Amino acid sequence: MIDPAVLATLPTEEVRCGVAEMIKHGIIGDPDLFVELETIADYGLKIEDYKLQIARALRVKIDIVEGDPFEEGARALLNLGHTVGHALERLSGFKLRHGEAVSIGMVAEARIAVELGRADRTLAERIETVLAAWGLPVRSPPFAAAAIWEAMAHDKKRRGRALRFALPYAIGAVEIIDDVPSEVVKSVLHSMGARSSK
Numbered sequence: 001m002i003d004p005a006v007l008a009t010l011p012t013e014e015v016r017c018g019v020a021e022m023i024k025h026g027i028i029g030d031p032d033l034f035v036e037l038e039t040i041a042d043y044g045l046k047i048e049d050y051k052l053q054i055a056r057a058l059r060v061k062i063d064i065v066e067g068d069p070f071e072e073g074a075r076a077l078l079n080l081g082h083t084v085g086h087a088l089e090r091l092s093g094f095k096l097r098h099g100e101a102v103s104i105g106m107v108a109e110a111r112i113a114v115e116l117g118r119a120d121r122t123l124a125e126r127i128e129t130v131l132a133a134w135g136l137p138v139r140s141p142p143f144a145a146a147a148i149w150e151a152m153a154h155d156k157k158r159r160g161r162a163l164r165f166a167l168p169y170a171i172g173a174v175e176i177i178d179d180v181p182s183e184v185v186k187s188v189l190h191s192m193g194a195r196s197s198k
């Protein structure tokens with residue numbers, strides 16, 4: 001249950017974090033929602049006015065979860081931005097808010113998709129632009145890129161499964177890719193402000 005009146009009592013930073021997840025859901029499965037979030041970014045953070053957008057963002061998640069109750073496949077799509085995001089969150093000692101880390105993670109993962117030749121550069125730019133328009137961070141903190149990679153690999157060991165990325169290839173379309181080369185990930189993180197590994 002989500003009550004927009006309660007959301008209105010949250011500090012701006014926390015509302016922004018929720019918007020990051022709404023943008024994520026637009027990228028995963030609702031291009032029209034994504035376009036709306038691009039449009040209303042200029043109107044500011046009156047989240048209580050955005051009941052319809054919240055409901056649509058939830059619909060994307062509900063459809064995926066209902067279609068994959070045992071987490072065998074499609075639910076991994078919901079991890080968009082979270083493979084990199086969780087690592088940044090942890091390295092920051094949880095000073096970075098979850099939604100902020102996911103915002104940076106979505107930019108990184110869109111750029112990884114571009115580097116792998118699976119997405120057009122304009123896709124990554126568009127994702128970065130809408131996140132920045134909502135006041136969300138799109139640059140990496142100055143952690144060493146190698147340390148971020150290690151934090152991701154640690155997560156993988158903990159879960160006992162392959163290091164898996166949900167990468168966007170269009171607005172409304174995400175695919176699951178295993179075994180993304182570490183060099184690609186580290187060079188993308190470096191391009192976003194992480195320190196070079198050397």
Ligand SMILES: [Zn+2]
Pocket residue numbers: 021082098102
């Ligand atoms: Zn999340």
